[in-house]
Amino acid sequence: MSGQGGEWWRGAVIYQVYPRSFRDSNGDGVGDLRGVIAGLDHIASLGVEGLWLSPFYRSPMKDFGYDVSDYCDVDPQFGTLADFDELLVEARRHGLKVIVDQVWSHTSDEHPWFIASAASREGEKADWYVWADAKPDGSPPSNWQASFGGPSWTWVPARRQYYFHNFLVEQPDLNYWNPKVQDTILNVARFWLDRGVDGFRLDVINYIVQDKELRDNPISEYSRPPSSPTYFQRHVFDRSRPEALDFLGRLRQVMDAYPERMTVGEIVDEAPFERQQEYTVPPDRLDTAYTFHFLSAWRATVELFASAIEGWSGVPGWPSWSLGNHDVDRYASRLAGDDPRLTRTLLAALMCLKGTIFLYQGEELGLPQARIPRDKLRDPFAIAAYDGGAFRDGARTPIPWTADGPSAGFSATGGTWLPVDPAHRPLAIAEQEGREDSMLAFTRRLVACRRASDALRSGEARLAPLTDQDGVLAFERRTSEEALLCVFELTGVGRRLDLAPGASLMFAVEGANVVAGPEQPVLDLPAYGAAILRVGP
Numbered sequence: 332m333s334g335q336g337g338e339w340w341r342g343a344v345i346y347q348v349y350p351r352s353f354r355d356s357n358g359d360g361v362g363d364l365r366g367v368i369a370g371l372d373h374i375a376s377l378g379v380e381g382l383w384l385s386p387f388y389r390s391p392m393k394d395f396g397y398d399v400s401d402y403c404d405v406d407p408q409f410g411t412l413a414d415f416d417e418l419l420v421e422a423r424r425h426g427l428k429v430i431v432d433q434v435w436s437h438t439s440d441e442h443p444w445f446i447a448s449a450a451s452r453e454g455e456k457a458d459w460y461v462w463a464d465a466k467p468d469g470s471p472p473s474n475w476q477a478s479f480g481g482p483s484w485t486w487v488p489a490r491r492q493y494y495f496h497n498f499l500v501e502q503p504d505l506n507y508w509n510p511k512v513q514d515t516i517l518n519v520a521r522f523w524l525d526r527g528v529d530g531f532r533l534d535v536i537n538y539i540v541q542d543k544e545l546r547d548n549p550i551s552e553y554s555r556p557p558s559s560p561t562y563f564q565r566h567v568f569d570r571s572r573p574e575a576l577d578f579l580g581r582l583r584q585v586m587d588a589y590p591e592r593m594t595v596g597e598i599v600d601e602a603p604f605e606r607q608q609e610y611t612v613p614p615d616r617l618d619t620a621y622t623f624h625f626l627s628a629w630r631a632t633v634e635l636f637a638s639a640i641e642g643w644s645g646v647p648g649w650p651s652w653s654l655g656n657h658d659v660d661r662y663a664s665r666l667a668g669d670d671p672r673l674t675r676t677l678l679a680a681l682m683c684l685k686g687t688i689f690l691y692q693g694e695e696l697g698l699p700q701a702r703i704p705r706d707k708l709r710d711p712f713a714i715a716a717y718d719g720g721a722f723r724d725g726a727r728t729p730i731p732w733t734a735d736g737p738s739a740g741f742s743a744t745g746g747t748w749l750p751v752d753p754a755h756r757p758l759a760i761a762e763q764e765g766r767e768d769s770m771l772a773f774t775r776r777l778v779a780c781r782r783a784s785d786a787l788r789s790g791e792a793r794l795a796p797l798t799d800q801d802g803v804l805a806f807e808r809r810t811s812e813e814a815l816l817c818v819f820e821l822t823g824v825g826r827r828l829d830l831a832p833g834a835s836l837m838f839a840v841e842g843a844n845v846v847a848g849p850e851q852p853v854l855d856l857p858a859y860g861a862a863i864l865r866v867g868p
Contacts, residue, residue, distance in 0.1 A: 337590055337591035337592075338593075338618075339380060339381075339428060339529075339591060339593075340380075340381075340428075340530065340593040340595075340618060340619065340687055341619075341649060341687065341788075341789060342686075342687065342781075342787070342788030342789045343379075343380040343381060343428075343687055343688070343788075344377075344378070344379045344380060344682070344687075344688045344689075344690060344778050344781060344782070345379060345380060345381045345382060345383055345428075345430070345687065345688070345689050345690070346374050346377060346379045346381070346382045346383070346689075346690050346691075346692065347382070347383045347385065347653075347656055347657070347689055347690065347691045347692060348367055348370075348374075348382050348383065348384050348385065348692055349362075349385045349657045349691075349692055349727060350362045350363060350364065350366070350367060350384060350385060350387050350409055351385075351395060351396070351408075351727070351748060352692070352727050352728060352729045352730060352741075352748075352749065353366055353367055353370055353692055353730055354366030354367065354369055354370045354730065354732070354741060354742075355729075355738075355741055355742035355743070355747075356368075356369060357743075358742055358743040358744040358746075359408070359742075359744075359746070360738075360742055360744065360746035360747045360748050361408050361409075361748045362409075362729070362741070363408065363409045363410050363414075364387060364405065364409050364410040364411075364414040364415055364418050365410055365414055367382075367384070367418055368414075368417060368418050368421050371421055371422060371425045371427065372425070373760060374425070374427065375425040375426060375427055376775065377690070377695055377774060377775055377778055378775055378778040378779050378782060379427070379690065379778060380427070380428060380782075381422075381427050381428030381429060381430060381529060382422065382427055382428075382429055382430070383430045383431070383432070383532050383595075383689065384429065384430070384431050384432060385432050385657060386399065386432045386434060387405055387406060387409040387410075387415070387431075388400075388401060388402055388403075388404065388405065388406060388434075389401035389404045389405070389406045389407075390406055390439055391439055391441050391501070392406075392408075393439070393499055393501040393502070393711065394498065394499055394501070394502060394711065395709070395710070395727075396432075397434050397498075397502070397534065398434075398437075398438070398439035398440075398441075398499065398501055398502050399434050399438050399439055399442065400438070400439040400441045400442045400443075401442070402433075402519045402522075403519060403522050403523075412526075415526070416526065416527075419526070419527050419528070428529035428530070429528055429529050430528060430529055430530040430531060430532055430593065430595070431523060431528050431530075431531060431532070432531075432532050432534060433519070433520070433523075433531045433532070433533050433534065434534040435505070435516050435519075435533065435534070435536070435539060436497065436504060436505065436534060436535050436536070436538040436539050437496065437497060437498065437502045437503060437504045437505060437538075438502070438503065438505065439501060439502065440500070440501045440502070440503055441501075444456050444459050444460075445459075445460060445503050447459075448460045448462075449487050449489060449490060449494070450489055450490075451489065451490065452490055452492070458506055458509055459505060459506055459509060459511070459512050460494050460495070460503045460504065460505060460506050461494060461495035461503075461504050461505075461506050461541055462490065462492045462493070462494050462495075462506075463484070463492060463493050463495070463545055464491075464492055464493075465486070465492070465493060471483075471484035471493050472484060472493055472545050473545045473546065473547050473548070473568070473569075474547045474548060474564065475495070475547075475548060475564075475566075475568070475569045476548075476559075476560045476561040476563065476564060477496060477497055477498060477499075477561060478497055478498050478561050478599075479498050479499055479561075479711065479712050479715060480559050480560055480561065480715055480716065481560065483495055483496055483497060483569065484496075485500050495541065495569075497535070497538050497569070497570075499711060504538070504541070505539070507539045507540045507574070507575070507578060508540070508543060508574075513578055513581060517581060517582065517585050520582065520585055520586075521585060524585075524586075524589045524592060528592075529591070529592055529593065530592045530593035530594055530595070530618075531593075531594050531595070532595050532596075532597065533594060533595070533596045533597060533617070534597055535597055535599055536575070536579075536596040536597060536598070536610070536617070536620075537570055537571045537575060537596070537598050537599065537600055537606060537610065538569075538570050538571075538599070539575050539578060540572040540574045540575040540578070541568065541569050541570075541572060542568035542569065542572060545568070546568045547568070548564040548565055548566055548567055548568055548569060549564065549565050549567060550563065550564055550565070551563055551564050551565045558716070559716065565601060566600075566601070570599070570600065571600050571606055576609070576610075576616065579610065579615070579616050579617060580615040580616075582594070583614075583615045583616065583617075593618045593619070594617045594618050594619075595617065595618065595619045595620060595621065595651050595687065596610050596611075596617045596619075596620035596621075597620070597621060598610060598620050598621065598622045599622070599623055600622065603622035603623065603624045604622070604624070604638075604639075604642035604643065606622070607620045607621070607622050607648075607650060608643070608646050608647075608648050610648075611647075611648030611649055611650070612647055612648050613647055613648065616648075618649065619648075619649045619650060619651045619686070619687050620648075620650070620651060621650070621651035621652060621653060621689065623659075624638075624639055624652075625639070625652060625653065625654050625662075625666075625681075626653065626654070626655065626656065626658065626659045627659070628665075628666060629665055629666070630666070631666040631667065631673065631677055631821055632821065633798065633799070633800055633801075633802065633803065633804045633821060634800065636680055636684075636804050636806075636819075637794055637798060637804060637806075639652065639684065640684070640685070640792050640793070640794055640806050641794065643685065643686070643792070644792070644793060649686060649687065650684075650685070650686035650687070651686050651687040651688070651689060652681060652684050652686050652687075652688055652689070653681070653688070653689035653690070653691065654666065654677060654678070654681050654691075654694070655691045655694060655726065656689070656691045656726070657691070657723065657726060657727055658723055658726075659723070659726060660700045660720070660722065660725055660726060661693070661694075661698055661699055661700040661701075661725065661726045662674075662677065662694070663694070663697055663698060663699045663700070664699045664700035665700065669699050670823075670859065671697060671770070672841050672858065672859035672860075673821070673823075673859045674697050674770070675697075675770065675773055675840050675841065675859075675861075676819050676820070676821070676840050676841065676859050676860065676861045678694065678773075678774065678777065679777055679817075679819065679838070679840050679861045679863075680804065680817070680819045680861065682777050682778065682780075682781045682787070683781075683787060683806070683808060683815075683817040683863065684792065685789075685790070685791065685792040685808065688781075690774075690778075691726075692730055693726075693730055694774075695770065695771055695774040695775075696730075696731070696755075696758045696759070696760065696763060696770055696771060697758055697770035698731075698755055698758055699754060699755075700720075700721065700725040700726065701721060701724070701725045701726070701728040701749075701750075701752035701754075701755065702721060702725070702752055702754070703721040703724050703725060703728070703749065703750060703752070704750075705717060707749065707750050708721065708724050709724055709748065709749060710722065710723045710724045710727070713725075724749055727749060728747075728749045728750065728751060728752055728755070729741035729742070729747045729748075729749065729751055730760070731751060731755045731756055731758065731759035731760070732759060732760050732761060733759050733760075733761045733762075734756040734757060734759045734761065734762050735756075738751060739751045739755065739756055739759055740759065740760075740761065758770070773840075776838070777838070780837070780838045780863065784808075784813065784815065784837075785810050785812065785813055786808040786809055786810050786813040786814065786815045787808050787815065787863075789810065790808040790809045790810040790813065790815075791808070791809050791810075792806055792807065792808055793806060793807050793809075794806050794807075795807050795816055795818075797816075797818060797828055801822065802820060802821050802822030802824055803818065803819070803820055803821070803826065803828070803856070804818070804819040804821060805817065805818045805819070807866070811868075812868055813865075813868065814865070814866050814867045814868060815837065815863055815864065815865060815866065816830075816834065816863075816864040816866045817861075817862075817863050817864075818843075818854060818856060818861060818862050818863075818864065819860075819861040820856050820857070820858060820859055820860050820861065821859070823858045823859055824858060825855075825856060825857045825858045825860070826856050827853050827854065827855055827856065828853065828854045828856060829848065829851055829852075829853055829854075830845065830851060830852045830853065830854050830864065830866075831851065831852075831866060831867075832851050832852065833852075833866070833867060834852050834854075834864045834865065834866050835864065835865045836862060836863075836864060836865075837862075837863045837864060837865050838862065838863040839860075839861070839862050839863075840859075840860055840861035840862070841857050841858070841859055841860040841861070842857050842860060843855065843856050843857060843860040843861060843862040844862075845862075845864070
């Protein structure tokens, strides 16, 4: 947000750390900030420019940190503010920026603000949350449905009113129509900026404002009943309200006072590209934003990637992309079907996209979705929506540092807050270290390739004629001084493709190669292969 010289995030690769599952320094089975410090060598070795820390603030942990009870302190499970300050110092020593999660849409119901607000309709905090009277028949004020299932309204006898929550009952939404709420949240931003963080990842930032009249959402069109009541309606009045953009303008003013800081927003909307662009239009919005375009996909198709490229063609703003995070099944299983070849090619496709790239912990190891017995699940959403899989918990299991030991090197003791999947042990960091054929080595080479290329970091992107809806994705990345052609085979069918004269191989996946043809070079593209080619200035 500071200016051209300070836009370190533009085209960067940023590593997401889910602290509970990264590394445990004190043997209690839960990862912590000192565990992150101990793992900085590994993160830096990937070649990434920074890391994003998921919430580590005080919390009852009903939603594992996304229910905050104190925005300006560290939960004892994770350590202390002194530990966080040391993490910043050590990250800088490793050449890494640090951005932190900010959950500003809602708090915990154990936050002092909500306790005061729920006690009475009078008082300083009375309207800090979204409160509303019941309808004459006692039913909730609107038909809004929560993301985790069930109505978005819960009754509080002391106030004789309902409060609004987009997620769990224990996560009441703040009232951004109240200027004092906005002022207080902006002071939270200043607290962390003053400590030296390099930016913020803003949780469900398009959820912060609701329709002032609390109008009912329209019914969604569906061919069969959706998996959750939230999908029965189009979220027109409880999300993505235009008034949220006014708050972003205020946030921008705060961020501009701190050089070289950045904001990335999480956007969850039925029109992902439109909303992503709306929230990042210069000069008074977010620096960048990501959506669930890839995160909610269950097939790795040409159209999936082509639509992202075309959707951002010729528009202002700057996108961010990721294949996985703590909220979805791991992409190696969800998109690649546990095929290591496709897992690599999809990561290569991600790294070639125009935008800022987020790499979720464990993806550099090729970890598949973990299998967890039902009685070991911890995530309230995974438990409520159980259909035989581990859902979010399957992407949150401890990182395997070694193949042996009761916790695979995650903790000094045998206990872990989620069990280690035996299938992850052979993929441990220690097992892959030093092996040139490993996913870890592949990831390092791929990140280095991106960092060395101005075209991949900042060039324009457009689909190339080689793109074939039957299975070949091809697009160009181009600056005035470098032109690249990126080609990916996504169906498991090898093929040979004619190239323009002068094309040469820059990076290959699964043995892709350029061979001489009778008149022009030919790309020998094996099943699930990929290639980054130099095609001229």
